[in-house]
Amino acid sequence: MKINTNIDKPIFIQxxxxxxxxxxxGIFPEETKIPSTNEISAxxxxxxxxxxxxxxxxxxxxxxxxxxxxxxxxxxxxxKKIRQKRQSQFYNQYVAALIEEAxxxxxxxxxxxxxxxxxxxxxxxxx
Numbered sequence: 001m002k003i004n005t006n007i008d009k010p011i012f013i014q015x016x017x018x019x020x021x022x023x024x025x026g027i028f029p030e031e032t033k034i035p036s037t038n039e040i041s042a043x044x045x046x047x048x049x050x051x052x053x054x055x056x057x058x059x060x061x062x063x064x065x066x067x068x069x070x071x072x073x074x075x076x077x078x079x080k081k082i083r084q085k086r087q088s089q090f091y092n093q094y095v096a097a098l099i100e101e102a103x104x105x106x107x108x109x110x111x112x113x114x115x116x117x118x119x120x121x122x123x124x125x126x127x
Contacts (some may be wrong), residue, residue, distance in 0.1 A: 003044050011046060015054030020063060023074050024082045030074045034064060061085075 001018045003011055019034065028034050037055060041048040055072055058064045063078045075081075102112045 001040065001044060003046065012050050012053035012057070015040065015044075015051055016057040019054065019058060020082055023063060023078050024086075026079075028074050030076050030078055032074055033070070034072050034074060036071050 001015070001022075003014055005011075019028075022028050023030075023034075035043075037048045037051040040051045044051075055064065059066065059072075061081070062075055063081060064072045065075050066072055098112065
């Protein structure tokens with residue numbers, strides 16, 4: 001985990017996003033323990049309350065949960081929940097913006113589809 005203090009995004013949100021990404025990519029599988037607030041705060045040299053605030057965001061989203069006296073654990077179904085959240089964000093952040101820009105450029109739906117297909121082909125050929 002790394003914190004970027006040169007961006008406007010609050011540290012607790014960066015922590016939540018990085019923990020979420022670690023869960024999504026399988027670094028922390030479902031029903032396993034994640035590092036404690038003290039472990040993360042020592043690793044990043046930040047206040048434990050900041051880490052806890054980030055973790056509580058994931059608790060509120062039902063991605064992690066607390067086992068009293070044992071720590072925080074990844075909730076069963078967390079990966080599916082994260083995937084659904086990210087798919088929704090993908091539309092809002094990328095697809096809507098793409099369509100808006102394509103409209104300004106007077107591109108048709110077919111023009112955009114061709115560009116997307118080209119992108120997939122280029123992506124497959126680069127592997």
